[in-house]
Amino acid sequence: MRITLKVWRQRNTQDKGSFKTYKLDDVSPDMSFLEMFDVLNETLVRQGEDPVHFDHDCREGICGTCSLYINGKPHGPKQTTTCQLHMRSFKDGDTITVEPWRASAFPVLKDLVVDRSSFDRIIQSGGYVSVNTGGVPDANEIPIPKKDADKAMDAAACIGCGACVAACKNASAMLFVSAKVSQFALLPQGQTERKTRAEKMIAQMDSEGFGACTNTGACSAECPKEISLTNIARMNREFFTAKVGSDNV
Numbered sequence: 001m002r003i004t005l006k007v008w009r010q011r012n013t014q015d016k017g018s019f020k021t022y023k024l025d026d027v028s029p030d031m032s033f034l035e036m037f038d039v040l041n042e043t044l045v046r047q048g049e050d051p052v053h054f055d056h057d058c059r060e061g062i063c064g065t066c067s068l069y070i071n072g073k074p075h076g077p078k079q080t081t082t083c084q085l086h087m088r089s090f091k092d093g094d095t096i097t098v099e100p101w102r103a104s105a106f107p108v109l110k111d112l113v114v115d116r117s118s119f120d121r122i123i124q125s126g127g128y129v130s131v132n133t134g135g136v137p138d139a140n141e142i143p144i145p146k147k148d149a150d151k152a153m154d155a156a157a158c159i160g161c162g163a164c165v166a167a168c169k170n171a172s173a174m175l176f177v178s179a180k181v182s183q184f185a186l187l188p189q190g191q192t193e194r195k196t197r198a199e200k201m202i203a204q205m206d207s208e209g210f211g212a213c214t215n216t217g218a219c220s221a222e223c224p225k226e227i228s229l230t231n232i233a234r235m236n237r238e239f240f241t242a243k244v245g246s247d248n249v
Helices: 033-046 117-126 146-156 163-167 174-185 194-207 218-222 230-244
Strands: 003-009 018-024 095-099 108-110
Touching: 018 033, 117 174, 117 194, 146 174, 163 174, 163 218, 174 194, 174 218, 174 230, 194 230
Parallel strands: 003 095
Antiparallel strands: 003 018
C-alpha cells in the first residue's frame, strides 16, 4: 500500500504547530496504525529528522494511551483503540490526516502527545473508595445482584483514553466522569462516600475546563469500550441526590 500522511507537528505547548506531509510506500495492510508510525519514525531518524511523538504503551487496547485523531474521528474509522486499528481499514493511495486530541483541558505537549493529567485529578478528587474495610472478604460474602454487578463492570471498562472528549463538540468529559462515578455507585463498597463523590468529581471536571454535555451521543458512539450514555443519567441522579441533602443547596 502507498499512504500519504498529513501529520500535526508541534514542538511544544507554546508553538503554533502545523501539518506536515509524509509519503510511505510498501505499507503492509496487516500493520497496526502504530506500527505504521514506527516505520515512519525509523525513516525520519535515518534522514536525520525529529521523529513524530505520539503516546502508546500496551498496544493491546487496554491502557487507553494511544490517543490519535484520525481523519476526523477519535482513534480512526472503527470503534476501537488506535493500537488495534490496522492499515487494512484504509485503501491504497489514501491520504490520512492525524491530529492530537483537541480540547483546552488536553494541552498539546509535542506533536500528537497531549497532557491528560486533568483526568487523573478528577479521579483523585473522588473516584476511589477510601474507607478502611479490613481484610479481603470472600468473593461471595457481599451479595450483589448480577444486573448491578454487570452494569458496574461495564462502567469500569472505561480506559480513560479521552476519545469521548475529542468526539464532543463541547469537549465534555461527562462520559468519562459518569463511568467512574457509576462503577462505585452501583456497588455496596461505594455507598459510604456516595453523597460526596459525584459533587467532588463534577466540581473538579468543571475546574479543569471541560465543556458542558448536550446529549448528542457522539461520546458513546466513538468510545472504544462502548460506555453507555445511561451512565451520564446515573451521574446526574447521583449529583442531584447529593445536592438535595447538602448544606450548599
